[in-house]
Amino acid sequence: MPVPVCSLITKERQIIEPGAYTVVHFPFGSGESYDEQGMHQMMQPDGYHITDWRADERAGLIWPQVDGWGHLTAMIQWEAGHYTELRDQYVRDPLGLTVNPDDTTATEHRPRSIGMQCFVKHHEMFVHPEVPIALRVYHNDSEPRALVLAEFKLAIHT
Numbered sequence: 507m508p509v510p511v512c513s514l515i516t517k518e519r520q521i522i523e524p525g526a527y528t529v530v531h532f533p534f535g536s537g538e539s540y541d542e543q544g545m546h547q548m549m550q551p552d553g554y555h556i557t558d559w560r561a562d563e564r565a566g567l568i569w570p571q572v573d574g575w576g577h578l579t580a581m582i583q584w585e586a587g588h589y590t591e592l593r594d595q596y597v598r599d600p601l602g603l604t605v606n607p608d609d610t611t612a613t614e615h616r617p618r619s620i621g622m623q624c625f626v627k628h629h630e631m632f633v634h635p636e637v638p639i640a641l642r643v644y645h646n647d648s649e650p651r652a653l654v655l656a657e658f659k660l661a662i663h664t
Contacts, residue, residue: 510571512545513659514538518560519585519652527593527642529566529600530582530656533559543571545660551635552603563601566658567638574662576633578612580641583655584623592616593644596629600640610642622654633662 514532522528532538534548534556541547548556551569559565570576578596595613602608612629633639641658645651 510543510545510574510662511540511660512543512568513540513657514546514568515655515657517655519654520560520656521650522643522645522653523650524645524647527595527600527644529563530641530643530653530658531559531563531565532656532658534565539657545569545571566640567601568640568658568660569638570633570635570660570662572662572664573634574632574664576631576639577661577663578629578631578639579657579659580627581655581657582623582625582627582641582643582653584645585652585654586621586623587618587645587647587649587651589618589623589645589647589651591646592618592623592625594625594627595642596631597640597642598631598637600642601638604637606637633660
């Protein structure tokens with residue numbers, strides 16, 4: 507059986523408010539990098555239909571196709587700013603859609619570097635079809651800042 511893979515990318519700037527974790531949104535259809543197994547669809551497995559990926563937090567969810575060992579990868583690029591800290595994390599059910607919501611893992615706190623802020627992260631965990639996963643980001647600048655590029659990928663080994 508082939509390894510189920512979902513590979514999402516957005517090059518559209520997303521404005522992130524300071525001081526709170528925010529789910530990164532990803533486009534559907536031709537805007538996606540790869541989703542042959544249907545793990546990131548406008549029609550969600552629980553029957554909810556997303557009409558605007560830019561405005562709906564559910565546009566950041568990957569619903570794993572099968573139970574298995576998930577290999578998660580993300581690339582995050584922020585515009586330059588007056589941050590002292592940037593954070594990113596993977597989270598199971600960030601929107602409280604299941605019985606065990608908001609289960610975070612691989613949270614990283616990063617100090618600001620010179621210029622644009624560019625990061626790649628990798629983590630592994632068990633994934634399940636009934637529990638969506640997302641990539642969340644955070645910054646502590648005094649004003650909203652743009653996430654200028656983001657990728658979020660899941661490969662499931664069963």
